[in-house]
Amino acid sequence: MANQMQMFEEIWEEREHISELSGKPLLPKGHYQWHWQFLHVLSKGSYPSYRLNKDNIMLALPEEHAIQERFPVFIEKRDKLRRLYHEQRKVHNYKD
Numbered sequence: 001m002a003n004q005m006q007m008f009e010e011i012w013e014e015r016e017h018i019s020e021l022s023g024k025p026l027l028p029k030g031h032y033q034w035h036w037q038f039l040h041v042l043s044k045g046s047y048p049s050y051r052l053n054k055d056n057i058m059l060a061l062p063e064e065h066a067i068q069e070r071f072p073v074f075i076e077k078r079d080k081l082r083r084l085y086h087e088q089r090k091v092h093n094y095k096d
Contacts, residue, residue, distance in 0.1 A: 036062040
């Protein structure tokens with residue numbers, strides 16, 4: 001994948017346009033906050049190899065972005081991805 005915006009475009013085409021946290025409808029493409037609806041579950045700074053991993057992205061409303069840790073579905077996804085990340089590091093013995 002070339003860049004983050006390309007990944008966001010692909011996700012938008014592939015997924016339903018509802019928040020994966022609350023089930024509410026998302027803002028339409030073209031809205032000035034559109035790109036804020038793509039949440040990195042594992043942070044880009046701590047997990048740079050997951051920056052362009054579509055599985056590491058959840059769709060949510062901009063106001064949910066700031067409180068994502070309050071949603072059990074987010075916590076479950078984060079914990080699952082952390083386990084996967086650490087398993088991959090053990091198997092491949094690589095550094096991020």
